[in-house]
Amino acid sequence: MSVSKLEEKLSKNQFVVTAELGPPKSASGDDLLKKIRQLKGCADAYNVTDNQTATVRLSSLAGSVFCLRENMEPIMQIACRDRNRIAIQSDVLGAHALGIRNILCISGDHQSFGNQPDTRNVFDIDSTQELMILKKMRDEAILWSGDKLQTPPSLFLGAAANPYGQPQELHLIRLKNKCIAGAQFIQTQSIFDLETFDDWINAILKQKILGNTKLIVGVLPVKSLKMTRFMANNVPGTIIPNYFIKRMSSALDEETEGLKIASETIEHLRNVKGVAGIHMMPVNWYSSVRPLLEKANLIPNP
Amino acid sequence: MIIGEQKPLQEICDLIESHNGKRILVVGCDSCMTVALAGGKEEVKDMVAELRQHSKSHGNDWKIKGLTLKRQCERKYEETIATDVANCDVVLSLGCSIGAQMMSEFYPLSNIVPGINTSNMGAPEKHGIYKEKCIGCGDCTIHKTAGICTLARCAKGLQNGPCGGSVNGKCEVNSDLDCVWNLVYEALKAKGKLDDLLILTPPKDWSKSHSGGVRTVRAR
Numbered sequence: 064m065s066v067s068k069l070e071e072k073l074s075k076n077q078f079v080v081t082a083e084l085g086p087p088k089s090a091s092g093d094d095l096l097k098k099i100r101q102l103k104g105c106a107d108a109y110n111v112t113d114n115q116t117a118t119v120r121l122s123s124l125a126g127s128v129f130c131l132r133e134n135m136e137p138i139m140q141i142a143c144r145d146r147n148r149i150a151i152q153s154d155v156l157g158a159h160a161l162g163i164r165n166i167l168c169i170s171g172d173h174q175s176f177g178n179q180p181d182t183r184n185v186f187d188i189d190s191t192q193e194l195m196i197l198k199k200m201r202d203e204a205i206l207w208s209g210d211k212l213q214t215p216p217s218l219f220l221g222a223a224a225n226p227y228g229q230p231q232e233l234h235l236i237r238l239k240n241k242c243i244a245g246a247q248f249i250q251t252q253s254i255f256d257l258e259t260f261d262d263w264i265n266a267i268l269k270q271k272i273l274g275n276t277k278l279i280v281g282v283l284p285v286k287s288l289k290m291t292r293f294m295a296n297n298v299p300g301t302i303i304p305n306y307f308i309k310r311m312s313s314a315l316d317e318e319t320e321g322l323k324i325a326s327e328t329i330e331h332l333r334n335v336k337g338v339a340g341i342h343m344m345p346v347n348w349y350s351s352v353r354p355l356l357e358k359a360n361l362i363p364n365p
Numbered sequence: 366m367i368i369g370e371q372k373p374l375q376e377i378c379d380l381i382e383s384h385n386g387k388r389i390l391v392v393g394c395d396s397c398m399t400v401a402l403a404g405g406k407e408e409v410k411d412m413v414a415e416l417r418q419h420s421k422s423h424g425n426d427w428k429i430k431g432l433t434l435k436r437q438c439e440r441k442y443e444e445t446i447a448t449d450v451a452n453c454d455v456v457l458s459l460g461c462s463i464g465a466q467m468m469s470e471f472y473p474l475s476n477i478v479p480g481i482n483t484s485n486m487g488a489p490e491k492h493g494i495y496k497e498k499c500i501g502c503g504d505c506t507i508h509k510t511a512g513i514c515t516l517a518r519c520a521k522g523l524q525n526g527p528c529g530g531s532v533n534g535k536c537e538v539n540s541d542l543d544c545v546w547n548l549v550y551e552a553l554k555a556k557g558k559l560d561d562l563l564i565l566t567p568p569k570d571w572s573k574s575h576s577g578g579v580r581t582v583r584a585r
Binding site: 143144148170171172173175176184186187188189190191192195196207223224225227228229230232233234236237239240243244252299300302 | 520526530532534547550554559562563565567
């Protein structure tokens with residue numbers, strides 16, 4: 064039985080759309096709702112990021128609860144950078160009690176990228192171990208230590224992957240370990256270079272790495288040439304080939320070209336075997352998501 | 366070995382001046398800080414000269430003496446300099462933090478100031494370049510990762526493979542740094558033991574590390 068709409072749709076092999084919501088640097092729910100409402104109705108589930116790029120923002124737990132209030136299904140991200148196993152297990156119990164079912168287990172960007180570079184990181188566990196712990200809580204109704212849970216959480220567990228991680232062999236081992244540890248879905252970093260992506264997924268299918276785990280692939284609409292260049296040079300693990308940068312620099316209208324590139328990527332992904340859905344990562348361009356999905360006829364049925 | 370480097374001269378002078386004393390004793394260490402080129406005989410000699418220069422240009426009228434101990438972290442060597450310590454106002458330790466702490470413990474009424482920023486447990490890579498190798502977790506498992514400690518040598522201390530920021534064998538934190546998981550991968554691949562990477566490493570028992578409280582080790 065499925066614990067979330069996302070799990071249900073994926074289990075029926077229906078193409079899913081997830082969208083990423085970065086909470087604001089704000090203590091106001093209204094500021095968050097402005098972002099939430101731009102995405103409302105666009106996706107099957109919404110990732111609420113956990114202080115992404117190590118920048119302090121409204122928490123992923125609170126953001127997920129705001130999504131639930133809007134009848135939007137959240138995927139709560141939990142990074143290992145900022146919490147030890149005590150805090151993570153406690154947050155998961157609380158999140159479940161509040162109605163959250165989908166959790167994405169991630170290591171987290173290093174703090175040197177963010178606005179608190181002088182902080183001390185935690186990394187008591189890594190994302191694979193986070194999956195092992197949460198799976199145990201769900202399947203065996205115990206904490207990692209063995210303590211029995213009065214009521215275990217029902218969870219749909221996810222993890223991240225970078226299709227451009229090199230050497231590929233090493234990164235595929237890492238992905239396989241995440242699947243074995245308990246990842247039921249994988250969300251990838253944004254993809255641009257389709258040829259390299261196809262090589263990656265072909266290797267995954269050939270080596271039967273995913274098992275029953277579903278793969279949701281990241282699409283990031285770029286708004287400007289400046290942003291494309293910034294992404295290429297500053298975002299960990301992101302590879303943007305030169306020909307995309309050339310396309311953006313010779314475009315009459317950068318936004319139109321950015322949308323066109325994203326549209327082409329979506330169309331390509333829909334026809335790739337092994338891709339169970341797309342993950343929209345609008346960064347600071349939330350208004351791009353709806354028209355892109357409408358064009359692709361991918362707005363989910365309410 | 367312990368890796369450390371000298372504090373900036375200005376910081377050292379400020380630390381000394383904060384004690385308002387004229388008689389300064391610079392104490393080096395023949396052990397790790399000598400290998401680290403931070404607090405051996407040569408560095409003590411240079412430090413004494415630099416402090417004299419500073420004293421001259423600032424009119425401090427400092428009387429400075431330098432010496433080194435075989436191992437500043439051991440009581441039996443600390444006690445050999447009792448007279449020198451008694452005859453000074455400030456001791457500048459060019460031992461690691463452990464040496465400076467042992468000196469403070471042995472001479473609790475003296476003013477001991479640290480001249481070294483102690484960094485890590487590691488090894489010389491080449492002359493004057495040192496790299497971190499160990500975090501002292503109290504439960505060594507490097508045999509599982511080709512003799513390479515990922516806890517010490519990955520910026521996130523990951524235990525089950527590289528993060529998504531590892532690209533072409535380099536770390537997301539600094540592209541000059543090797544991704545340690547790539548080093549593990551290369552080493553295991555060369556040995557034909559890549560399957561070792563498919564064994565999941567469960568959450569670590571950190572109770573044997575500093576997390577379990579300050580540790581006392583008793584030799585068997």
